[in-house]
Amino acid sequence: MTALTVTARPDEDNAALRPVPWWRMAGVTWRQHRFALVAVAVLLGVLAVWLWIVGTSMHHAYAAAIACHPATSPGCQDLVNTFNGTDTFLANGVILQVLPAAIGAFVGAPLLAKELETGTFRFAWTQGFGRWRWTLGKLVPLAVAVTAATCAFGVLLSWYYQPYFGQGNQAIGLSVTSRFNTGLFDLPEIAFPAWTLAAFAIGALAGMLIRRVVPALAATLAVYAGLAFATGLYLRQHYLTPLVITNNFKLPTSAWILGQVWTRGGTPLSESTMNQVMDPVFSRNIPPVPSDQVHLYKGSALLNTEQYLIQHGYTFWTRYQPGSRFWPFQWIEGGWLLGLSVLLIAATIWLVRRRAA
Amino acid sequence: MSINVVEASGLGKRYGGTWALRECTLAVPAGRVAALVGPNGAGKSTLLNLAVGLAAPSAGGVTVLGGRPAGSPAALDGIAFVAQDTPLYKTLSVADMIYVTRSLNRRFDTPYARARLDELGIPPKRKAGKLSGGQQAQLALTLALARRPRLLVLDEPVAMLDPVARHDFMATVMTAMAADGVSVLLSSHVLSELERVTDYLILLSRGRVQLAGEVDDLLGRHRLLTGPAAEVDHYAGRTVVHAGRAEAQANLLVQATADDPVPPGWSARAANLEELALAYLREPGAVALPSQGRDLGTDRSEVTK
Numbered sequence: 001m002t003a004l005t006v007t008a009r010p011d012e013d014n015a016a017l018r019p020v021p022w023w024r025m026a027g028v029t030w031r032q033h034r035f036a037l038v039a040v041a042v043l044l045g046v047l048a049v050w051l052w053i054v055g056t057s058m059h060h061a062y063a064a065a066i067a068c069h070p071a072t073s074p075g076c077q078d079l080v081n082t083f084n085g086t087d088t089f090l091a092n093g094v095i096l097q098v099l100p101a102a103i104g105a106f107v108g109a110p111l112l113a114k115e116l117e118t119g120t121f122r123f124a125w126t127q128g129f130g131r132w133r134w135t136l137g138k139l140v141p142l143a144v145a146v147t148a149a150t151c152a153f154g155v156l157l158s159w160y161y162q163p164y165f166g167q168g169n170q171a172i173g174l175s176v177t178s179r180f181n182t183g184l185f186d187l188p189e190i191a192f193p194a195w196t197l198a199a200f201a202i203g204a205l206a207g208m209l210i211r212r213v214v215p216a217l218a219a220t221l222a223v224y225a226g227l228a229f230a231t232g233l234y235l236r237q238h239y240l241t242p243l244v245i246t247n248n249f250k251l252p253t254s255a256w257i258l259g260q261v262w263t264r265g266g267t268p269l270s271e272s273t274m275n276q277v278m279d280p281v282f283s284r285n286i287p288p289v290p291s292d293q294v295h296l297y298k299g300s301a302l303l304n305t306e307q308y309l310i311q312h313g314y315t316f317w318t319r320y321q322p323g324s325r326f327w328p329f330q331w332i333e334g335g336w337l338l339g340l341s342v343l344l345i346a347a348t349i350w351l352v353r354r355r356a357a
Numbered sequence: 358m359s360i361n362v363v364e365a366s367g368l369g370k371r372y373g374g375t376w377a378l379r380e381c382t383l384a385v386p387a388g389r390v391a392a393l394v395g396p397n398g399a400g401k402s403t404l405l406n407l408a409v410g411l412a413a414p415s416a417g418g419v420t421v422l423g424g425r426p427a428g429s430p431a432a433l434d435g436i437a438f439v440a441q442d443t444p445l446y447k448t449l450s451v452a453d454m455i456y457v458t459r460s461l462n463r464r465f466d467t468p469y470a471r472a473r474l475d476e477l478g479i480p481p482k483r484k485a486g487k488l489s490g491g492q493q494a495q496l497a498l499t500l501a502l503a504r505r506p507r508l509l510v511l512d513e514p515v516a517m518l519d520p521v522a523r524h525d526f527m528a529t530v531m532t533a534m535a536a537d538g539v540s541v542l543l544s545s546h547v548l549s550e551l552e553r554v555t556d557y558l559i560l561l562s563r564g565r566v567q568l569a570g571e572v573d574d575l576l577g578r579h580r581l582l583t584g585p586a587a588e589v590d591h592y593a594g595r596t597v598v599h600a601g602r603a604e605a606q607a608n609l610l611v612q613a614t615a616d617d618p619v620p621p622g623w624s625a626r627a628a629n630l631e632e633l634a635l636a637y638l639r640e641p642g643a644v645a646l647p648s649q650g651r652d653l654g655t656d657r658s659e660v661t662k
Contacts, residue, residue, distance in 0.1 A: 120445065128464075129433075
């Protein structure tokens with residue numbers, strides 16, 4: 001019995017094979033992930049239409065309230081109340097925090113977990129494309145797609161929340177907040193896609209490590225939540241050294257106040273100490289008015305109290321991030337999240353490349 | 358020029374503390390249907406995964422198609438692998454599966470794939486997950502063959518199929534082999550289905566290669582002897598692989614050729630592949646490996662019984 005000679009095929013026997021071109025992954029990725037991509041597009045599309053409708057009426061209410069003169073007239077106060085009542089559901093932004101996590105995890109976690117769970121990686125990773133190239137060729141376009149879509153959505157969110165950041169809002173009783181507000185900081189067009197990308201990258205790596213779709217999804221959401229909370233509560237305020245100002249009680253509403261404390265002779269005083277100090281001064285400053293009208297005088301009385309304390313050797317310290325640092329903070333957060341995502345994706349590809357089935 | 362489609366030397370794979378495969382040295386020549394046979398858990402899938410580059414060896418090395426490192430781009434280009442239970446993207450249509458496979462490979466014979474699926478009555482718009490088990494297996498095989506591989510690797514291709522689907526599946530493999538000169542390496546825990554088509558046998562047991570060689574050669578070197586049970590121990594001329602007793606009769610599979618003398622009172626006949634494989638599988642200590650032309654009965658095998 002003689003061994004059959006394997007037919008020589010000139011195109012195969014080159015020492016260096018020309019690899020299958022990258023662009024071919026585009027169609028493959030689309031066919032495999034069109035359901036997820038369409039679902040994300042529909043979700044964001046529906047939300048965008050809704051935000052557009054609610055946002056337009058809110059912007060109109062805001063413009064009307066701002067333009068109204070004189071601001072103290074009952075007619076103008078009605079317009080102010082109209083604006084303040086337009087949207088109470090989205091105003092704190094908390095509900096929208098779910099979006100980056102959900103989108104990133106939903107697209108990212110099943111990407112490898114499903115292949116590993118169903119065994120189709122045995123098909124995918126033995127094709128001529130090569131398995132690390134396959135992984136890269138899938139992760140990158142999907143990462144770009146979810147990032148681009150959420151970036152566009154972030155532009156809409158930035159527009160939507162604009163009226164809440166007006167510097168003149170407080171004076172005429174309109175709702176106002178800092179753009180550093182924990183619920184709102186993540187929503188503009190830099191932080192929002194960056195967090196989505198991070199969730200996607202966490203999902204991809206979790207899928208590769210856990211190899212099952214549902215546990216990988218759960219792990220992604222848990223890790224993401226931990227990271228988001230840690231960032232919002234501890235990390236973000238340290239991006240740049242906070243500014244410190246003394247005896248200023250009227251910082252602009254755009255500022256992010258991190259801490260305030262009274263001191264005397266260099267010693268910080270606790271809140272209870274200050275209450276004991278302030279109460280007698282405070283009551284001395286309140287003019288004799290009927291008790292149901294006390295609240296009308298409290299503001300000015302408080303200010304007088306503060307002036308009195310300052311004159312008597314007390315100092316009021318405020319540690320804060322000024323509103324002008326908002327965009328630098330966005331870029332810092334976007335930057336490290338992008339770096340983290342690139343690292344996680346690289347780790348995923350490295351695992352695919354070296355980890356045995 | 359003839360090449361080896363799979364060459365392993367000292368190949369081993371450990372999962373945790375357990376060796377799934379160890380000290381595996383093999384050379385499977387091209388142009389064969391090589392069957393990797395052994396009980397469940399013998400290391401068949403491990404060996405195939407190593408050969409197609411899905412797993413990395415813990416010891417030793419494996420090359421394919423004449424020295425290409427397993428899993429390298431050049432190796433992936435020339436090998437088509439149909440994994441156990443023929444995994445397909447269940448939510449993709451048959452046409453999409455063709456598209457995906459074509460996109461992921463340098464060569465893909467779309468007309469062949471379409472014609473073959475048409476012949477099998479597999480509708481292109483049907484989702485892969487909605488096909489019957491036999492159709493899924495045929496789809497996976499068709500996609501693999503349309504890549505025009507030089508080596509087709511099949512892991513337990515017929516285990517899940519009914520007899521008709523088994524026959525059709527193997528017929529497709531054999532047709533491709535005849536038409537395209539593709540070499541085939543397949544694993545199975547049942548030999549009976551494959552006996553007709555196999556011309557190279559690798560017997561794996563407990564993670565080790567027990568028997569490897571050309572089927573004709575192996576069969577030519579073994580005889581099945583039948584004689585009185587009381588005289589089993591008197592038969593000492595050749596290595597006895599396995600001795601089976603049925604009442605007063607003993608059946609011995611011995612390493613011997615047709616020219617070897619048969620003791621008085623005994624009859625000898627050629628063993629078939631299944632008898633040969635079974636005898637070795639019953640004696641995991643018995644080993645017969647190709648020994649570059651030397652008599653495998655005398656120096657390379659361990660004597661049992």
